[in-house]
Amino acid sequence: MSQKLEEPMRSESESASGQPGPAPFDGIICFGGEDWWYHNRAHYDMQMMRELSAHMPVLYVNSIGMRVPTVTEGGMFWKRVIRKLRSFSRGLVRIRPGFAVQSPIVVPGRRGMAISGWLLPRQIQRAARKLGIRRPLVWVACPPGVAALDHLRPAGIVYQRTDRFEAYEGVDKQLIAGFDAELKERANVVFYCSRHLFGEERDQVSNGEFVDHGVDFDDFVAAGSAADARGAGAPESVRGIPGPRAGFIGDIDSAVFDHELILDVAKRLPDVQIVLVGGCTLPEGWSSECPNLHLTGRIPYEEVAATMAAMDVLLMPWHRSEWIEACNPIKLKEYLATGRPIVSTDFPELRHYGGLLDIENEAGPFAAAIQRGIDDPDEARLARGRAHVATASWTSRAETALGLIRDSLESR
Numbered sequence: 059m060s061q062k063l064e065e066p067m068r069s070e071s072e073s074a075s076g077q078p079g080p081a082p083f084d085g086i087i088c089f090g091g092e093d094w095w096y097h098n099r100a101h102y103d104m105q106m107m108r109e110l111s112a113h114m115p116v117l118y119v120n121s122i123g124m125r126v127p128t129v130t131e132g133g134m135f136w137k138r139v140i141r142k143l144r145s146f147s148r149g150l151v152r153i154r155p156g157f158a159v160q161s162p163i164v165v166p167g168r169r170g171m172a173i174s175g176w177l178l179p180r181q182i183q184r185a186a187r188k189l190g191i192r193r194p195l196v197w198v199a200c201p202p203g204v205a206a207l208d209h210l211r212p213a214g215i216v217y218q219r220t221d222r223f224e225a226y227e228g229v230d231k232q233l234i235a236g237f238d239a240e241l242k243e244r245a246n247v248v249f250y251c252s253r254h255l256f257g258e259e260r261d262q263v264s265n266g267e268f269v270d271h272g273v274d275f276d277d278f279v280a281a282g283s284a285a286d287a288r289g290a291g292a293p294e295s296v297r298g299i300p301g302p303r304a305g306f307i308g309d310i311d312s313a314v315f316d317h318e319l320i321l322d323v324a325k326r327l328p329d330v331q332i333v334l335v336g337g338c339t340l341p342e343g344w345s346s347e348c349p350n351l352h353l354t355g356r357i358p359y360e361e362v363a364a365t366m367a368a369m370d371v372l373l374m375p376w377h378r379s380e381w382i383e384a385c386n387p388i389k390l391k392e393y394l395a396t397g398r399p400i401v402s403t404d405f406p407e408l409r410h411y412g413g414l415l416d417i418e419n420e421a422g423p424f425a426a427a428i429q430r431g432i433d434d435p436d437e438a439r440l441a442r443g444r445a446h447v448a449t450a451s452w453t454s455r456a457e458t459a460l461g462l463i464r465d466s467l468e469s470r
Contacts, residue, residue: 082467083213085115085191087182089203091218093120094159095148098308098336099359100388102220102251102271103199109456111157115189118157119182121200122164150185160185179209186210195463198245201237207244214467216459217245219266222255225380227313246466249459254406255384265466269459271388272452274363278395279444281363292368293361295354296333302432303331304401305369307362308389310338310353314382316375316403317344322421323375324348327428332373335365366396371431374402378419391450394443399431414443 090103099105107116152158162181186194196212198204201223207215219242224234242248248263250256256268284291288301296303304327309315317340324332325348332351345351357365366372372393376382386407393400393415400415401424402408408417416427 082193082464083114083195084193085117085186085189085195086110086197087117087119087186087191087194087210087212088197089119089200089206090121091199091220093161094118094153095120095161096337098356098362100274100362100392102388103197103218105272105452106456106459107197108157109452110460111154113460114156115191116157117182117186117189117191117194118159119203120159120161122162122178122202123200150188158185158189179206182206182210198241201234201241204237204240204244214463215241215245216463217241217248219248219255219259220251220386222380222384225384227381247462249462252384252386252407253410258384267462269455269462270450271386271391272450272455273388273391273395273447275395275448275451278363278366278392279397281367282396282398284364284367287364287367288370291364293357293364295335295357295361296352296365296368299331299333299352301331302329302370303333303368304371304373304428304432305333305335305366306373306375307335307357307366308387309336310334310340312340314376314379314385315340316377319403319421319424320373320375321345321348321351323425323428324351326421326425330428330432333369362392363396366392366398369398370435371399371401371428372396373428374400375424376403376405378403378405391447394447397440397444399435399440400443401427401431411443411446414439414446 086107088103088107090107092101092104094104104118107118110116148161150158150160160182162178164178186192193213194210195214195216196203196207196210197216197218199218199220219238223229224231224238242263245263246265248266249269250259250266251269251271253268256266260266281287288303290297296305306315306320310317320332320334328350330350332348333354334352335354335357337356338353345353374387374389376385382405385405390400390402390407390411402415402417403419403424404417408415416431418424418427
């Protein structure tokens with residue numbers, strides 16, 4: 059159970075007397091790309107920090123935001139504002155020994171930069187001291203975090219370039235691109251998890267490394283192998299939806315999720331229940347014309363594996379865009395470990411998963427692939443999919459990343 063933080067935590071690089079050890083940094087401050095209290099905790103930065111907190115204290119700073127909500131978003135504007143205010147109200151919370159989450163007060167956007175640039179680092183420094191962090195490694199997964207670097211005096215800088223941030227819908231592209239350029243110049247190491255993006259940008263950074271996503275493999279295998287995963291053993295959020303089910307688990311966001319494709323697919327498969335599990339930013343009523351299309355809302359991360367296992371087929375219906383071209387969804391490895399047929403629209407990272415899933419961009423072939431997966435799942439292919447991700451643990455990914463960080467600082 060999480061609790062308010064009172065006592066400082068000591069890193070492995072400190073002696074029993076509390077004196078600093080020889081390591082160049084004594085903890086990590088991570089500017090996260092998501093909000094710990096709202097988003098699915100499978101994200102790259104969250105999982106990496108969870109693992110690295112076994113080695114040293116970690117302060118995870120909830121996303122300080124890349125885009126500014128506007129009243130033109132209607133009800134979604136107030137949802138975003140209320141969600142952020144709730145996060146602010148939590149302050150600094152210890153999740154487990156060695157790992158704490160902070161929700162600093164910030165003002166997003168260009169106009170807010172002057173205020174945040176002064177206020178943000180002071181809040182973070184105070185929290186870091188409570189954790190015993192005095193020589194931080196600063197890990198930036200949210201580009202606006204660059205504004206706090208000079209005040210934090212980092213012993214090293216990691217830039218997590220896991221997406222083409224400046225291509226995301228609704229951001230100030232010029233502002234985010236400027237942050238990206240500065241981080242590439244200043245970081246000791248830049249981590250990529252998209253081979254496509256790494257290939258495009260490796261000449262832009264002095265020390266870029268590809269470190270792929272991990273997966274909580276055993277959890278997803280166990281859920282997918284449960285005898286009653288699709289029946290009474292399914293989570294309550296989907297148990298009342300009859301089969302067969304084809305499901306998507308993740309954020310249903312207009313920037314990345316192709317809702318027109320999924321509506322067309324649902325109409326072509328009236329006997330298949332299309333289940334969408336996650337927060338939705340699409341206009342209310344967008345799916346009302348399809349009685350076999352179900353939106354369940356968000357679920358805790360602890361229920362994700364069982365929810366995937368409750369599906370007969372798993373889906374990734376993405377828009378074709380600059381953002382998706384550079385993506386490498388964590389859910390792909392989770393889907394494979396679960397052991398269900400997968401149907402996805404195309405993006406470059408799938409070249410490294412040849413023969414393990416169906417790739418279709420048009421509604422007709424997409425629907426046909428779903429039906430094939432329901433009627434005649436290829437068990438041999440599903441077994442190959444599981445084997446493909448069997449060694450991709452988050453622990454191994456974090457250990458690789460930590461070794462590369464230490465090497466980069468030693469070479470400096």
